[in-house]
């Protein structure tokens with residue numbers, strides 16, 4: 001009975017304590033009595049591998065073959081060493097990715113497989129990128145629900161049980177028509193209308209709950225639409241801002257699936273992966289929140305096209321609106337207030353619209369010169 005009484009006292013503290021109230025952190029008490037968020041078999045070993053045990057974190061990236069994972073792995077490997085960053089996905093990696101560092105098959109819906117990977121590789125940081133994005137999510141709600149929500153539950157439990165530092169990205173898509181849109185602050189009404197947005201609000205809330213309840217070191221950034229040159233987007237509403245570069249270079253023509261005046265927050269991938277590393281490395285006492293907006297710029301398709309046309313005056317842009325994507329974009333933030341990230345842990349973007357366009361064109365210029373030379 002004393003154990004049960006202790007447990008219920010701990011639970012009461014968890015429910016009623018507020019940050020800064022001076023109560024003893026709940027996590028210590030919970031870990032001391034080996035209380036786990038998931039019922040596991042009695043032979044499972046509960047041990048917390050803390051970051052301080054090793055010189056570098058040992059990082060696992062889930063969903064690593066999407067638009068963002070390979071870029072993040074490249075930066076983390078530069079910093080922590082090639083073998084300390086493992087990419088994982090359910091797809092077959094292209095040979096350049098396979099040969100650039102450790103790759104492992106991992107389906108986030110397979111809890112035991114995830115646990116095995118974390119234990120066998122002594123993982124200390126988990127970056128959870130697997131997801132179905134906004135447009136593909138609407139086309140397959142039940143798969144999106146399973147990957148984005150059930151998969152996240154597996155990730156949270158594994159991270160809590162093994163004392164991992166966990167990064168889960170959220171998105172501008174976590175806001176909806178009743179949120180303030182211009183600008184959108186960190187804390188406001190969040191009633192998204194997509195399964196993607198609903199699953200990301202769920203991820204934010206569950207991560208923060210596990211942080212307060214079990215001491216999980218959960219960190220989350222709400223990314224804007226991300227623009228990259230060497231990786232393709234996976235089926236989102238902001239994909240047009242990547243596609244325009246490919247089509248402009250290939251054919252000099254682009255047909256946009258959003259209205260010309262659709263304003264959305266955007267960011268170049270280098271800023272996105274740097275922000276991710278910075279928030280993961282930020283001392284815990286600098287984080288007044290666990291979920292932050294980050295931003296770099298906001299533009300419309302028309303403004304992006306005009307910036308491109310300064311260098312490619314012959315580029316022709318036409319519009320054929322996709323009503324699903326347009327309806328989604330019309331409920332998303334137009335501008336994103338990231339002042340808390342800037343104040344708390346020093347977030348600062350490097351790329352604005354002109355620099356983004358120049359960098360993308362430089363990349364494709366080099367690519368097409370190389371293609372012509374081969």
Ligand SMILES: NC(=O)C1=CN([C@@H]2O[C@H](COP(=O)(O)OP(=O)(O)OC[C@H]3O[C@@H](n4cnc5c(N)ncnc54)[C@H](O)[C@@H]3O)[C@@H](O)[C@H]2O)C=CC1
Pocket residue numbers: 062063064065066067068069088089090091106107108109128129130131132133147151169170171172222223224225226227232233234235236238
């Ligand atoms: N790319 C963007 O503009 C933004 C991305 N984000 C978030 O960043 C994260 C990464 O985004 P992207 O790389 O763009 O996504 P993506 O759609 O390009 O890649 C997602 C990856 O998840 C993998 N995946 C799907 N089901 C899986 C499963 N059962 N187990 C393991 N992996 C599975 C897919 O194979 C794919 O490689 C996502 O969580 C996304 O919500 C947030 C805001 C903006």
Ligand SMILES: CC(=O)[C@H](N)C(=O)O
Pocket residue numbers: 133134135171172173196223224225226235236237238239
């Ligand atoms: C902004 C995002 O989360 C993503 N690019 C999407 O458009 O779904």
